[in-house]
Amino acid sequence: MSLGTGLMVEDLSHSYGARKALSNVSFSVERGCFCALLGPNGAGKSTLFSLLTGLFTSKSGDIHVAGFDLAKKPRSALAALGVVFQQPTLDMHLSVHQNMRYYAALQGLSGKHATRRIGEALEQLEMADRAGEKVRALNGGHRRRMEIARAMLHEPAILLLDEPTVGLDTSTRQAITAHVHKLARSEGLTVLWATHLVDEVEDEDQLVILHKGTIRADGTAATLRGARNLGEAFLALTAAGNETE
Numbered sequence: 001m002s003l004g005t006g007l008m009v010e011d012l013s014h015s016y017g018a019r020k021a022l023s024n025v026s027f028s029v030e031r032g033c034f035c036a037l038l039g040p041n042g043a044g045k046s047t048l049f050s051l052l053t054g055l056f057t058s059k060s061g062d063i064h065v066a067g068f069d070l071a072k073k074p075r076s077a078l079a080a081l082g083v084v085f086q087q088p089t090l091d092m093h094l095s096v097h098q099n100m101r102y103y104a105a106l107q108g109l110s111g112k113h114a115t116r117r118i119g120e121a122l123e124q125l126e127m128a129d130r131a132g133e134k135v136r137a138l139n140g141g142h143r144r145r146m147e148i149a150r151a152m153l154h155e156p157a158i159l160l161l162d163e164p165t166v167g168l169d170t171s172t173r174q175a176i177t178a179h180v181h182k183l184a185r186s187e188g189l190t191v192l193w194a195t196h197l198v199d200e201v202e203d204e205d206q207l208v209i210l211h212k213g214t215i216r217a218d219g220t221a222a223t224l225r226g227a228r229n230l231g232e233a234f235l236a237l238t239a240a241g242n243e244t245e
């Protein structure tokens, strides 16, 4: 895989003691693609994210981020990643801008460059007019948008989001999902979006279905669902996997 390309996961496995959470998982996401990683609770999505972000180390398998081998070039690989974790990690007592400034400093951005990137990232997520507000005064949707803007500060090639709409109402979920689809299209950003909700997947998205630690399907959402709606297709693909166990 060459420099600047998307994400590649090859033959990745992970166990918690005797419990196998991921078994020989392989898939790749082309640069600029939105890939939905769809799986029910316990499928292994968070485990995969922990491996992709270097929180856990894989004993078997390879991960390449924007062309960098995570095991051999962790700094370069991690620098190419923007991450939005499932649990919010904002300082409620600071303003949006202060939170962004703090994170910019952690990323090594300072001065005018940091100010410019904070402005641009907030603009992209339509949050620029909230910059002076305390985070605790924002609703859940705006907090999430802010976290996405924050993950974009260092201009990552790849954005990972682990169930980023958990706890949000339907219209807020739709707005955030649409925002990130737009980012992928307009910025050439590679996106891996983990979810268990089929309505967050668009027909033209790449869809990877993970169930009980294995990949059950990988293709364009429209192709995988065929004439069915995605909910039916998802149930069929995950039920088919159960029968073999």
Ligand SMILES: Nc1ncnc2c1ncn2[C@@H]1O[C@H](COP(=O)(O)OP(=O)(O)OP(=O)(O)O)[C@@H](O)[C@H]1O
Residues within 6 Å of the ligand: 016, 019, 020, 021, 039, 040, 041, 042, 043, 044, 045, 046, 047, 048, 196
């Ligand atoms: N720290 C742990 N110790 C033991 N087993 C774990 C641990 N974390 C996860 N597991 C198990 O590994 C499997 C995959 O869990 P994981 O959290 O990665 O799935 P998930 O798809 O993210 O699910 P959810 O949507 O519920 O977060 C599950 O069977 C889970 O019970």
